[in-house]
Amino acid sequence: MLQKLAALQQRLGYEFRSTALLLEALTHPSYLQDHPAAGPHNQRLEFLGDSVLQFILTDALFREFTAEREGVLSRRRAVLSQGGFLTQMARDLGLDDALRLSKSEEDTGGRGRASILEDAFEALVGAMYLDSDLATTRARVLAWYGPLAARLAATEDAENPKGRLQELIQPVHGNTALRYEVTATTGPRHAREFAVAVFLNDRQLGTGTGPSKKVAEEIAARTALLTLRQENHGNTK
Template identity: 70%
Template sequence: MPHTAKLAALQKRLGHTFRQPALLAEALRHASSLQDQPAAGAHNQRLEFLGDSVLHFVLTDALFRQFPEEREGVLSRRRAGLSKGEFLSRLARDLGVDAGLQLGQSEEDAGGRGRDSILEDALEAIVGAIYLDADFATAQRVVLGWYGSLPERLKAMEGHDNPKGQLQEMVQPAHGNGALRYEVVKATGPKHAQEYEVAVLLNGRTIGSGRGTSKKNAEEEAARIGLDTLRHERAERKE
């Protein structure tokens, strides 16, 4: 798909049509792209700085209004969950941000299009771009549209806060405490920005694998996949 068509499709999924398309292009332009195209324009780090603050205020305001009985500590924890890198990178993938990224060839070859940190930064940059293209009210409406119902989103997230513990609880009655093992399959990227792929094995059989910017995040993602695998297998046995 030509780049202009990708941007049009992305704007539709984002829920905002840019009056200044150059802002969206800048939000998607990773610093590595300037190695190959130094005259392309500014990369997205300044927009990411702005968008991070806009995103946090949108979430702070929404949580404050929707949960009037909750104390500051609970609201802070919920905001952190809704704005953490792992969550934002998944949200970016759901919106199709990865397809629109502008990367340098070296970063592209290293798998940068799927890198959590790059997707997180791009999504925050897009928030900043929407704010500049329109106003805060528009950015607020668009961002909350991405999240959907915050109570439902938080319920789903809080049920997945400890996937490794959930997997252990599922496995332990039948297989004992030592049946699970997590293994790093590979690590890519420079040392200061590595992405890990981790597999979880049940008695030597791989039941899930995950990727993340830390071993912990990758293990948690692998555990989520492992949970899905075992639940699916149980459902098939019952049929």
């Protein structure tokens, strides 16, 4: 276990002064069924870490996106702190390899279970906060996330392309500048295919086709986002 802890701390870019805190963060409640004297499990640290993480993300988003409204900032924080996102962060850091689980939990796939990994990530943040201070924890957490704008762009474009496109266009062009138009409908009634174009005022930004207008609009929005990203990249050269 000591070798695993050393490897984990190297990946974290942080060496714990209290190994006991790190072990607590990695200890699932089930572990105490087999090892009752092993010390506390990670649920209290998860409670603390959740609040610390929310503050770190709130502060970072507030400082980075100075023109965004409260609703947009709240949605972006939710994206960065949702269970699936934290589960992937835990895997990226290798927390799954270092978890302490009961044999039964291990045998039923607990090491890869999303809820266990999410709790462990938040518990790790809580443990680091107690082991150091807020400034150190903030620096390490944001280093794990990397550039927030890039993380958000990749996630939001994939999950909600229409919402992401609206967020980019609205501050500059207003609420009604975007519109989606069905340009063609083909195929028999039971297998229709819709073609949709998205316009910024009178300029066509993207097109998409799909088995429903909703799907076609989402594909058109993704195309428009790619167009805007390529234009912005060209302008920065």
